[in-house]
Amino acid sequence: xxxxxxxxxxxxxxxxxxxxxxxxxxxxxxxxxxxxxxxxxxxxxxxxxxxxxxxxxxxxxxxxxxxxxxxxxxxxxxxxxxxxxxxxxxxxxxxxxxxxxxxxxxxxxxxxxxxxxxxxxxxxxxxxxxxxxxxxxxxxxxxxxxxxxxxxxxxxxxxxxxxxxxxxxxxxxxxxxxxxxxxxxxxxxxxxxxxxxxxxxxxxxxxxxxxxxxxxxxxxxxxxxxxxxxxxxxxxxxxxxxxxxxxxxxxxxxxxxxxxxxxxxxxxxxxxxxxxxxxxxxxxxxxxxxxxxxxxxxxxxxxxxxxxxxxxxxxxxxxxxxxxxxxxxxxxxxxxxxxxxxxxxxxxxxxxxxxxxxxxxxxxxxxxxxxxxxxxxxxxxxxxxxxxxxxxxxxxxxxxxxxxxxxxxxxxxxxxxxxxxxxxxxxxxxxxxxxxxxxxxxxxxxxxxxxxxxxxxxxxxxxxxxxxxxxxxxxxxxxxxxxxxxxxxxxxxxxxxxxxxxxxxxxxxxxxxxxxxxxxxxxxxxxxxxxxxxxxxxxxxxxxxxxxxxxxxxxxxxxxxxxxxxxxxxxxxxxxxxxxxxxxxxxxxxxxxxxxxxxxxxxxxxxxxx
Ligand SMILES: Cc1cc2nc3c(=O)[nH]c(=O)nc-3n(C[C@H](O)[C@H](O)[C@H](O)COP(=O)(O)OP(=O)(O)OC[C@H]3O[C@@H](n4cnc5c(N)ncnc54)[C@H](O)[C@@H]3O)c2cc1C
Ligand code: SF4
Ligand code: SF4
Numbered sequence: 001x002x003x004x005x006x007x008x009x010x011x012x013x014x015x016x017x018x019x020x021x022x023x024x025x026x027x028x029x030x031x032x033x034x035x036x037x038x039x040x041x042x043x044x045x046x047x048x049x050x051x052x053x054x055x056x057x058x059x060x061x062x063x064x065x066x067x068x069x070x071x072x073x074x075x076x077x078x079x080x081x082x083x084x085x086x087x088x089x090x091x092x093x094x095x096x097x098x099x100x101x102x103x104x105x106x107x108x109x110x111x112x113x114x115x116x117x118x119x120x121x122x123x124x125x126x127x128x129x130x131x132x133x134x135x136x137x138x139x140x141x142x143x144x145x146x147x148x149x150x151x152x153x154x155x156x157x158x159x160x161x162x163x164x165x166x167x168x169x170x171x172x173x174x175x176x177x178x179x180x181x182x183x184x185x186x187x188x189x190x191x192x193x194x195x196x197x198x199x200x201x202x203x204x205x206x207x208x209x210x211x212x213x214x215x216x217x218x219x220x221x222x223x224x225x226x227x228x229x230x231x232x233x234x235x236x237x238x239x240x241x242x243x244x245x246x247x248x249x250x251x252x253x254x255x256x257x258x259x260x261x262x263x264x265x266x267x268x269x270x271x272x273x274x275x276x277x278x279x280x281x282x283x284x285x286x287x288x289x290x291x292x293x294x295x296x297x298x299x300x301x302x303x304x305x306x307x308x309x310x311x312x313x314x315x316x317x318x319x320x321x322x323x324x325x326x327x328x329x330x331x332x333x334x335x336x337x338x339x340x341x342x343x344x345x346x347x348x349x350x351x352x353x354x355x356x357x358x359x360x361x362x363x364x365x366x367x368x369x370x371x372x373x374x375x376x377x378x379x380x381x382x383x384x385x386x387x388x389x390x391x392x393x394x395x396x397x398x399x400x401x402x403x404x405x406x407x408x409x410x411x412x413x414x415x416x417x418x419x420x421x422x423x424x425x426x427x428x429x430x431x432x433x434x435x436x437x438x439x440x441x442x443x444x445x446x447x448x449x450x451x452x453x454x455x456x457x458x459x460x461x462x463x464x465x466x467x468x469x470x471x472x473x474x475x476x477x478x479x480x481x482x483x484x485x486x487x488x489x490x491x492x493x494x495x496x497x498x499x500x501x502x503x504x505x506x507x508x509x510x511x512x513x514x515x516x517x518x519x520x521x522x523x524x525x526x527x528x529x530x531x532x533x534x535x536x537x538x539x540x541x542x543x544x545x546x547x548x549x550x551x552x553x554x555x556x557x558x559x560x561x562x563x564x565x566x567x568x569x570x571x572x573x574x575x576x577x578x579x580x581x582x583x584x585x586x587x588x589x590x591x592x593x594x595x596x597x598x599x600x601x602x603x604x605x606x607x608x609x610x
Contacts, residue, residue: 011039019053151202161207163433166314167338168201184555185367206337209525237443243467245489255306255390257465274325278303291316326354332361333439358445363434368558373403375564377413394461427551447474454500514541539585
């Protein structure tokens with residue numbers, strides 16, 4: 001589709017698409033996605049199969065297959081017939097007997113009543129002054145201006161899929177975008193200047209629903225950017241080795257085993273890079289933390305520890321051209337993906353950003369999460385000082401950490417996270433985008449670091465990392481650290497690593513298809529995902545549905561009444577239902593597991609050849 005017709009599309013514009021399941025089918029699908037992104041109504045004429053188009057279109061007319069050389073002529077003529085038919089319905093005229101006759105003959109019987117009803121409803125809704133033909137001059141001007149809305153705003157932010165990485169702000173050639181807080185406590189871009197709509201912003205967005213084939217998912221990007229890997233696992237992506245361990249020097253001043261800070265320090269010390277982009281405290285009002293540049297070990301120490309708080313790369317990327325030498329960036333999976341996409345669109349960035357440190361991520365939290373925890377300790381939102389998310393208790397287990405912060409009087413207060421309840425498995429205060437992220441292990445980073453949430457490591461309150469290496473530099477840093485005794489670490493069996501992130505794999509891989517289905521039902525655009533087509537059991541679908549509801553409700557409740565006590569009351573019932581659905585799911589899984597085991601035993605005892 002060219003710019004001309006694209007400019008005409010809005011929610012009042014029906015578009016007839018001839019999408020026969022041959023030739024340019026993929027291209028047609030991509031055009032339909034674009035029409036949907038612009039809120040156009042799609043009436044698709046399809047032949048048998050055509051499931052992708054059926055799922056995307058608002059109305060489907062299924063026609064029989066004909067001779068290879070004829071379909072285009074046949075289906076185009078059908079489109080020409082349907083158009084006046086719809087128009088007559090919209091104008092509330094009676095379609096001529098001739099049209100009805102042709103229509104009934106061509107449209108599959110079971111589709112006919114549905115189609116007629118829907119056409120009537122949608123097209124009569126769009127009649128009157130909103131119809132595109134009778135747009136006033138002011139409306140036409142507004143429509144043209146809408147066309148100059150940056151693509152990321154139109155397609156990602158307005159679709160609630162923005163994760164706030166800020167790469168679009170950096171990439172925008174017109175400097176038309178700026179990051180700021182939205183009403184739900186997340187950082188998102190907004191427009192501050194004229195946009196030339198060239199779409200550069202969308203090309204680097206990790207949640208672009210229309211990525212090019214060569215960067216379609218993490219798998220394609222890994223192929224290009226991780227040439228030194230020698231292993232692959234469906235859930236982990238490409239990798240070299242997996243370790244568990246900690247840094248002797250940084251463990252206690254870090255959130256987990258201190259390996260993230262160790263790797264950053266070694267990269268600077270060995271002059272592999274000259275600067276590190278990671279997270280530090282900021283004095284900006286209401287912001288607490290932001291990305292900034294570290295070029296020495298002292299800076300790095302301030303930049304250690306996990307911050308469950310929204311941050312954006314936009315604050316540091318603007319410095320990139322001013323910095324001499326090379327850069328390493330610490331980031332969660334979607335941020336790392338945005339960097340790879342930027343490197344793909346501008347290969348010079350690969351020479352500048354030479355190393356990526358991935359933080360394994362279970363979801364980013366709204367600013368409301370911090371406000372809620374502070375409110376639990378009777379600290380008002382405006383008074384929150386120095387929030388810390390992972391204060392260790394080395395006498396207890398690694399998952400028994402506290403949230404701390406001070407009031408205006410500077411006195412530090414603490415609350416054990418165990419007493420607050422499950423903040424991760426419930427979806428509370430989480431970004432919608434995270435529900436459509438299938439990269440559990442930060443697959444595109446040179447090295448990924450997470451928590452070793454498994455026996456015996458979690459029993460040590462000082463913290464232990466899991467580590468995945470994906471480049472020779474990363475592999476050498478870890479091996480040298482072990483040899484020099486800077487690190488206490490060893491290889492971790494694959495099954496143990498998978499077990500350490502089991503909750504995340506369950507939610508982000510197993511549950512994803514059902515969330516995608518729900519989102520598509522609501523006309524939400526979703527980027528291509530690798531776990532889209534797998535089966536989800538009914539009980540787990542119910543769990544997913546409830547988590548999504550809780551996520552959205554938690555943001556709404558806090559936005560309207562930022563007080564922990566009333567929040568707990570408002571969320572109580574929904575959380576109880578989730579607990580109940582989760583129990584049923586676990587019970588069912590237990591029974592299925594026992595059944596499978598029994599079959600295995602029977603198989604081994606009675607049918608296996610000795
Ligand atoms: C939002 C979030 C969710 C996480 N979820 C999981 C999970 O589900 N499973 C799991 O195993 N691990 C998870 N982690 C990672 C874990 O909390 C530790 O950060 C990781 O194990 C590294 O520990 P460390 O002691 O080596 O890091 P440290 O030595 O303490 O260094 C932490 C590094 O991370 C950087 N950093 C801190 N906050 C952020 C942020 N918001 N975005 C980008 N960089 C940041 C710091 O600047 C520093 O460079 C998550 C981290 C974050 C930020
Ligand atoms: S996810 Fe990143 S690139 Fe995409 S719109 Fe949001 S800030 Fe921009
Ligand atoms: S869960 Fe995925 S999308 Fe969400 S913050 Fe983490 S890496 Fe990004």
